Amino acid sequence: MSFSIAELFSQHSTDKFELHEQHLNNQMVRVLKTIGYDRHYKKAVGQYLYDQDGTEYLDLLSGFGVFAIGRNHPTVVKALNESLTLELPNLVQLDVSVLSGLLAKEILKTTPDNLTKMFFCNSGTESVEAAIKFARYVTKREKIVYCEHGYHGLTMGSLSLNGEEIFREGFGPLLPGCSAIPFNDLEALEKALSNKDVAAFIVEPIQGKGVNVPDDNYLPEVERLCKKYGTLFVADEVQTGLGRTGKFWAIDHWNVKPDMICMAKALSGGFIPVGAVAMTAKIMDTVFNRMDRAVVHGSTFSKNNAAMAAGLATLHVMKAENLVENSDKVGTDIINSLNAMSEKYEFLKEARGKGMMIAIEFNSPKSLTLKAAWAMLEAANKGLFCQMITIPLFKEHHILSQVAGHGMNVVKLLPPLTLTQKDRDHIVTAFDKVIADTHQIPGSIWDLGKNLASHAMKNKKG
Numbered sequence: 001m002s003f004s005i006a007e008l009f010s011q012h013s014t015d016k017f018e019l020h021e022q023h024l025n026n027q028m029v030r031v032l033k034t035i036g037y038d039r040h041y042k043k044a045v046g047q048y049l050y051d052q053d054g055t056e057y058l059d060l061l062s063g064f065g066v067f068a069i070g071r072n073h074p075t076v077v078k079a080l081n082e083s084l085t086l087e088l089p090n091l092v093q094l095d096v097s098v099l100s101g102l103l104a105k106e107i108l109k110t111t112p113d114n115l116t117k118m119f120f121c122n123s124g125t126e127s128v129e130a131a132i133k134f135a136r137y138v139t140k141r142e143k144i145v146y147c148e149h150g151y152h153g154l155t156m157g158s159l160s161l162n163g164e165e166i167f168r169e170g171f172g173p174l175l176p177g178c179s180a181i182p183f184n185d186l187e188a189l190e191k192a193l194s195n196k197d198v199a200a201f202i203v204e205p206i207q208g209k210g211v212n213v214p215d216d217n218y219l220p221e222v223e224r225l226c227k228k229y230g231t232l233f234v235a236d237e238v239q240t241g242l243g244r245t246g247k248f249w250a251i252d253h254w255n256v257k258p259d260m261i262c263m264a265k266a267l268s269g270g271f272i273p274v275g276a277v278a279m280t281a282k283i284m285d286t287v288f289n290r291m292d293r294a295v296v297h298g299s300t301f302s303k304n305n306a307a308m309a310a311g312l313a314t315l316h317v318m319k320a321e322n323l324v325e326n327s328d329k330v331g332t333d334i335i336n337s338l339n340a341m342s343e344k345y346e347f348l349k350e351a352r353g354k355g356m357m358i359a360i361e362f363n364s365p366k367s368l369t370l371k372a373a374w375a376m377l378e379a380a381n382k383g384l385f386c387q388m389i390t391i392p393l394f395k396e397h398h399i400l401s402q403v404a405g406h407g408m409n410v411v412k413l414l415p416p417l418t419l420t421q422k423d424r425d426h427i428v429t430a431f432d433k434v435i436a437d438t439h440q441i442p443g444s445i446w447d448l449g450k451n452l453a454s455h456a457m458k459n460k461k462g
Contacts, residue, residue: 013040013042013052014040014052016040017029017032017033017038034455035387035391036391036394036395037394039051039052039057040052044059044071044072045070045071045072046070046071046072046073046416046418047059047062047070047071047415047416047418047419047423048071049071049400055398056398057394057398057399057400058398058399058400058415058423058426058427059071059400059415059416060399060400060401060413060414060415060427061400061401061402061414061415062270062414062415062416063270064239064265064414065239065244065265065266065414066265066266066268066269066270067266067269067270067416068242068243068244068265068266068269068270068314068318068323068416068417069266069269069270069314069317069318069321069323069416069417069418070416070417070418071270071416073269073313073314073317075313075316075317076268076269076271076310076313076314076317078313079309079310079312079313080271080272080306080309080310080313082309083099083305083306083308083309084306088305090304090305091300091301091303091304091305097303097305097308099303099305099308099309099312100120100303100308102308102312103118103120103308103311103312103315104117104118104120106311106312106315107263107276107278107311107315108278110248110249110315111249111261111278112251112256112257112258113257114257114259114280115257115258115260115261115278115279115280116280116281117278117279117280117281117283117284117285118276118277118278118279119134119276119277119279119284119297120274120275120276120299120302120303120307120308121274121275121276121277121299121302122273122274122275122299122301122302122307123153123264123273123274123275124152124153124236124238124239124262124263124264124265124275125152125153125154125155125158125275126153126155126264126275126299126302127238127262127263127264127275127276127277128152128153128157128158128161128202128236128238128262129153129155129157129158130262130277130297131200131202131234131260131262131277132144132157132158132161132175132199132200132202133157133287133297134260134277134279134283134287134297135199135200135232135234135260136199136200137286137287138199138232138282138283138286138287139199139200139230139231139232141197141198141199141231142176142177142197142199143177143178143179143197143198143199144160144161144175144177144178144179144198144199144200144201144202145178145179145180145181145189145192145193145198145200145201145202145231146161146163146178146179146180146181146201146202146203147163147180147181147182147183147203147204147207148163148180148181148182148183149163149164149183149207149209149210149212149405150162150163150180150183150202150203150204150207150209150236151163151164151167151204151207151208151209152202152204152236152238152262153238154167156171156174156175157175159171159174160174160175160178161178161202163180163209164209164405164406166406179192183203183207183212183214184212184214184215184218186217186218186221186222186225189201189221189222189225190225190229193225193226193228193229193231194229196229196230198229198231199231199232200231200232200233200234200259200260201222201226201231201232201233201234202234202236202262203219203222203234203235203236204235204236204237204239204240205219205235205237205240205245205249205250205251205253205254206240206245206250206353206354206357208239208240208357209404209405209408210359210404210405210408210410210412211352211353211357211358211359211404211410211412213352213353213354216254218254219251219254219256220254220255220256222256223256223257223258226259232259232260232283233256233258233259233260234258234259234260234261234262235249235250235251235256235258235260235261235262236262237249237250237251237261237262237263238262238263238264238265238275239265239357239414240357241261241263241265241266242263242265242266242267242314242318243266243318243323243324243327243355243417244266244327244355244356244357244414244417245327245353245354245355245356245357246324246325246327246328246329246331246332246354246355246356247324247328247354247355248324249261250354253354259279259280259283260277260278260279260280260283261277261278261279262275262276262277263275263276263277263278264276266314267310267311267314268307268310268311268314269310269313269314269317271306271310272304272306272307272310273301273307274307274308274310274311318417321418323417323418324417326417326418326419327355327356327417328355330356330419330420330421330423330424331353331354331355331356331357331358331419332355333424334351334356334358334413334424334427334428335351335352335353335358336351337424337428338351338358338360338428338431339351341431341432341435345435345436345438345439346365346366346367346370346439347362347363347365347370347374347385347435347438347439348360348361348362348435349361349362349363353413355417356413356414356415356416356417356419357413357414358412358413358414359404359410359411359412359413360389360410360411360412360413360431361409361410362385362386362389362409362410362411363409364378369441370439370441373441373446373449376449376450376453377449377452377453379453380452380453380454380456380457381452381453381456381459382407382409383403383405383406383407383408383409383410384449384452384453384456385409385438385449386403386404386408386409386410386411387403387452388438388445388446388448388449388452389401389411389431389434389435389438390402390403390411391448392434392437392445392448393430393431393434396430396433396434397426397430397433397434399426399427399430401413402414413427
C-alpha cells in the first residue's frame with residue numbers, strides 16, 4: 001500500500017478543526033470560529049490563498065513574515081526537490097557541508113562589513129538564545145538589556161527578553177540578569193549600560209509589536225553607547241530583515257554596524273525552519289576558541305541540506321525579482337495612501353512603518369457619538385476596535401491581516417514583498433470602505449462591535 005500526502009490531504013482537509021480540537025490547541029480553534037476565520041484553504045500561490053470554493057484571499061500576514069517571497073515559490077520548490085532527490089550527504093556531523101558554507105557566504109555579502117562569520121540554527125528564538133550565550137561568554141558579563149514591548153521569541157532565554165507580560169505570565173522564574181528599558185530612550189539606555197556590566201543590548205530596529213519606528217539618531221547612538229561601555233549591540237532582524245522594511249536589513253536605514261544580527265523567518269522562503277546569527281570574527285573565535293570547544297554550541301538539524309538549499313534559493317529570488325526595491329516602493333505607497341485618509345476619518349490616527357512592515361493606528365475620536373462607541377469597546381477589552389477593522393477586511397474584502405499586539409489599537413500588515421499595484425489598490429480601497437463604515441452609527445459594523453464586546457466581557461467573567 002503506497003503512502004500519499006495528497007490523498008491524506010484530500011481525505012481530511014475538512015477535518016482539521018476537529019483534529020485540532022481533539023489533539024492540539026482547541027483554544028485556537030475557538031478563536032478562529034469566534035471571529036469567522038474558520039476557512040478551509042486548499043491552495044496557496046504567491047501573495048494569495050484559495051479556499052475550497054475557489055475564493056481568493058490577499059494574504060497580508062504571510063505566516064508572520066516567513067513568506068516574504070510569496071507562498072510556494074517555484075524556484076525554492078525546485079531547490080528543495082533537488083536537495084531531496086540528489087542523494088546528497090546530509091547531517092554527517094563529523095564533517096562540514098558545502099551548502100551551509102555557500103549560504104553563509106551569500107548572507108555575509110549583504111551584512112555590514114564588520115560581520116564576517118555565521119552561526120546557523122533552526123528559528124528566530126534559537127538565534128536569540130545563541131546571541132545571549134555568545135554575548136555572555138565573550139564579555140564575561142551576565143546582564144542583558146532589552147526594550148519594553150519588544151519580542152524576541154518564546155523559549156526561556158528569549159522569553160526573558162520579551163517585553164509583553166502576557167507571554168511571560170506563569171513561566172517564571174526566567175533568566176536572571178535581564179532588564180527592560182523603554183524603546184527609543186537613549187537616556188535610559190546609557191543609565192543601564194553605565195556600570196559596564198551589561199553583556200548585550202538586544203533590540204529590534206523597528207519593534208514588531210506595534211511597528212514602532214525609532215528616531216533617526218536612536219540606533220547610531222545605540223551603537224556609540226554600546227562601544228563606549230563595552231556592551232555588544234545585537235540587532236534582532238528576525239522580522240525586519242531580508243527586505244521587509246525596504247532595505248535588505250532594517251539597520252541599513254541608519255547605517256549602523258551591530259556586533260551580531262539575528263535572522264530567521266523569511267530566510268528559507270517559508271518552507272523549512274531556519275535561523276542564523278551573523279557576527280564579528282572576534283565573537284566567533286572567542287566562543288569557539290579551541291578544538292575541544294568546536295561543538296560547544298550547536299543544533300542537530302541546523303545546517304541540514306533542505307534548509308540551506310531553501311536559503312540559497314530565497315536569496316536568489318529576492319535579488320532576481322528586485323523584491324527589496326518593490327517592498328520600498330509599494331509599501332511606501334500604501335503608507336502614504338492610508339495617511340491621506342486621516343483628515344476625513346476621526347478614528348484613524350496614522351499609518352507608519354517602512355517598506356512592507358506597516359501599522360495602521362486608531363484612536364479615540366472627538367465626536368461625542370463616536371467617542372461613546374469607542375469607550376464601550378475599550379471598556380470591554382482594550383484594542384478591540386481593531387477587530388472591527390480586520391474582521392470585515394477578511395469577510396467582505398478577502399484580506400487577511402492581524403492586530404499588532406495585545407491591548408493595541410493597531411492593525412499590522414506584514415505582506416509578501418511581491419505585492420503588485422493591483423494589490424495596493426485593493427488594500428487602500430478596502431481600508432477606505434471599512435474605516436468609513438466604522439463612522440456610521442448605528443450600522444452593521446457596530447453590531448459586530450457589540451458582539452465582540454459581549455464576548456470579551458464573558459471571557460473576563462469566565
